[in-house]
Structures are given as C-alpha cells and as structure tokens.
Amino acid sequence: MVSISAPMRMPVAYIIEFVKKKTPRILELFEKSKAEKYDVQPGNRIELLGEFYKVEKLLSDDEPVYDEKTKTIFLVTPIDSPEKRKWLYKKFADTLLPLMVENASREMGLKYANVYIKFQKSRWGSCTAEKNIYLNAALIRTPKPIIRYVIIHELAHLVHMNHQKPFWELVETYCPEYRLLRRFLRTNGNRLLMI
Numbered sequence: 182m183v184s185i186s187a188p189m190r191m192p193v194a195y196i197i198e199f200v201k202k203k204t205p206r207i208l209e210l211f212e213k214s215k216a217e218k219y220d221v222q223p224g225n226r227i228e229l230l231g232e233f234y235k236v237e238k239l240l241s242d243d244e245p246v247y248d249e250k251t252k253t254i255f256l257v258t259p260i261d262s263p264e265k266r267k268w269l270y271k272k273f274a275d276t277l278l279p280l281m282v283e284n285a286s287r288e289m290g291l292k293y294a295n296v297y298i299k300f301q302k303s304r305w306g307s308c309t310a311e312k313n314i315y316l317n318a319a320l321i322r323t324p325k326p327i328i329r330y331v332i333i334h335e336l337a338h339l340v341h342m343n344h345q346k347p348f349w350e351l352v353e354t355y356c357p358e359y360r361l362l363r364r365f366l367r368t369n370g371n372r373l374l375m376i
C-alpha cells in the first residue's frame with residue numbers, strides 16, 4: 182500500500198498530477214522493498230530469534246537449518262516468495278517452539294494436551310479449555326526470552342482462564358521480567374507479525 186498525505190485544502194487534481202508524475206519512482210521503491218522482504222538468498226540477512234542471521238547455501242540436499250552460535254541460516258531451496266518465506270519460518274518454529282513448551286511445562290509443573298503452531302494475524306498465542314496451546318509461528322522472529330514469556334503466559338492460562346491478579350502472579354513467578362517483555366511485544370509486535 183502507498184499512502185499519500187497532502188494538506189486539506191490542496192486541490193485533488195493537483196494531488197493526482199503529483200502521484201502520476203512520481204508513479205514510476207513509487208513503483209520502483211515498492212518493488213525494491215518487496216524483493217528485499219522476500220528474497221532469502223545467500224548473502225542476505227533475515228530476522229530470526231531477534232537478530233539478523235546471514236543466509237548461506239547448503240551444499241547437500243538437507244533441510245534448512247540455523248546455527249545460533251554463528252547466526253547463520255543454511256538452505257538449499259531459494260526463498261523468493263512470501264509463501265516460501267513463511268514455509269522457512271514455520272519449519273524453524275516447528276523445531277524450536279514445541280521443545281520450549283515442553284521445558285516450560287516441566288518447569289511450571291503444568292500439563293498441556295497439544296501444541297499447535299501456525300501463523301496468526303493478531304495474536305501471539307492462546308490456550309483452550311481442552312488444554313491445547315496455540316502459538317504464532319512468527320514468534321520464531323522474536324528473541325528467545327519473548328518466546329518463553331508467551332509460552333509461560335499461555336501455560337498459566339491452564340490454571341487461570343483470565344488476566345486477573347493471580348494469573349499475573351503466576352506468570353511473574355516464572356518470568357519476573359514479564360512487564361518488559363510485554364512492552365517489547367507491544368512496540369515491535371506489528372512489525373514482527375507481518376511476515
């Protein structure tokens with residue numbers, strides 16, 4: 182989407198003329214930002230676990246992997262569309278998130294039924310009455326303490342199905358810095374949700 186802002190009293194004809202004149206440049210910028218957004222290829226960097234990972238080509242036919250020590254992503258398939266980009270993030274999320282849920286549930290001594298990971302437009306996680314935990318795959322782009330906070334938040338809903346004081350006290354027991362992490366999500370959330 183391209184939005185144009187102009188003073189209230191500016192004649193519409195003038196605005197249209199301005200946009201027409203600038204259209205090639207606007208389209209060029211738009212195409213460039215789209216390409217930068219989706220092109221995950223060797224030499225580029227993409228956001229993972231709150232940092233920018235450099236992309237390297239894998240020489241064998243293995244599945245894409247990431248290395249937290251060197252902040253590197255290795256892949257074979259070129260990622261050149263929003264769908265493939267989502268596929269890559271989903272793959273990484275499917276590897277890490279269930280493990281983190283398992284760890285947190287052990288730590289809290291709380292049992293959940295299943296964990297489901299998918300892309301959601303506006304929420305990071307949810308917990309159902311059937312004790313299922315849903316996590317947004319886009320969490321894989323956020324730092325690990327954020328992922329852990331969201332997981333602890335959802336697991337705490339197994340005990341309190343609301344956001345009242347006892348709920349937050351339980352969250353705080355396992356995640357004392359939760360206020361800071363919530364603030365991070367409020368500030369950066371919209372950007373990170375747009376994959």
Ligand SMILES: [Zn+2]
Nearest residue numbers: 334338343344
């Ligand atoms: Zn909640």
